[in-house]
Amino acid sequence: MTSPRQLTCPHCDGSGFLLDEATGEASPCECRPRRIALARTRSLSHHIPRRFLDVGFDRNPVKEMDPTIVRAVERYCRTIDERLDRGEGLWFQGPRGTGKTTLAMLVSQHALKAQRAVAIYTVPQLLSEIRKTYDDDSRHDYLELTRRLAGVDLLHLEDMAVARTNDWVLEQLYTIINDRYQDERSVIFTADVENPDDLATHVGERTYSRLIQMCGDPLPLRGEDRRIAVRAG
Template sequence: MISLRGGLFKGLPDAQAPCPYGECEGDGWVVDPETRTAAPCRCRPQRISASRTSTLTREIPERYRHIGINSPEVEELAARAPAQVRTARRYCETIDSQLESGAGLGFHGDPGTGKTMLAFMISRAALEAGKTIAVYSFPRLLASIRDSYRDDATDGYGAFLDKLVEVDLLQLDDLGAERPTEWAAEQIFLVIDGRYEAKRSVVYTTNLALPGGEGAGAETLVERIGHRVSSRLAEMSPPVPLFGADHRTQLAPDLP
């Protein structure tokens, strides 16, 4: 894993990073030496948000750290799924307005069809725009919520949920990968409903089918995670279907 706090991406929101606008000394305040007064810098809201969400998982796997809108892998996917890639690229190109409005995307499809790659492409665009992100797989998110109950947890339960709601972009991978218990279903609802009410963006991936659409006949996302969560996601994150063959199998070498 590559730590995003190490400055891999330009514009990374970090409470201790240099001012991206070149207006302050990195502390979020612009000082006027003549009047001996200080005013908040334009970067201060980003610093506050980064500080509050610093304990969330903000890492992009090495496999996806180079993915951008014009990466060869994205170009290859565009040849197979032009409409879907066009939608994801447009989201990246308008990342500021998308996140400001709380808009997201939901990538539905079979394993190996490019869902996760496009999701990380969006998360990288958000980081390069100076936004805060949190990245969790569905099972890992549930495990992290459970860990927040521990006495030695960095963030208690309430504080952890608040941070999940506050971060600019939440990326959830393999949503519905396991059938949630009653407790788990309630936790996911609290996270998604909190972001829905706060108009915060969610980008998710899932192998589960769309109701009445591609992949029909298999279990749908609404059947797996329930109507309360799926109805909010449908409004927040319009589904992008990516069904087809697992193209990762084409990367296997021909052995003698």
């Protein structure tokens, strides 16, 4: 798996600086901003979970998913650098066990391969990380976490619709999403909602509106729960 420390660069041997042999002066290499962004993800969750490590367009289950949706994901992955530079996202909508996470992990996998800074969280997990910084009563840790999250090129959030909502949750989601909205940084997420606008009741209207602008119309996944279908069939 790509680790922040393995960012290769043809110009600077990986140090992030170029040495001018004549003057002996060092200047920052063009890879340095990316190097810093990757280093910041070190304390964030940025690994593809084991179950999804070898998902691929050329393999099942992706090969047997709705081709229209798979093509849209493929297009995004093929142009991942431009998409992330423009802050474009994606969202996967549909009921349990229909392949939302599988496709979202494929996107994260491509972003990691392109050596972009990625953070991957389920929403409940992320909220609990934030809550910990509250418990520790450390304003500094809270700001540090939100700053790191805001700095990644791609924030991948799983299960946007499962969090039990209260004012605190809505406020946290708003802060995270609005930071990205303002900086034009990409978000991809999955949500088990029947209709796209049902998401607003889970995340709040203001957050929903920003997500829609960044991620567009959802990619709808349909059908039965494949986890159960596999066992039965």
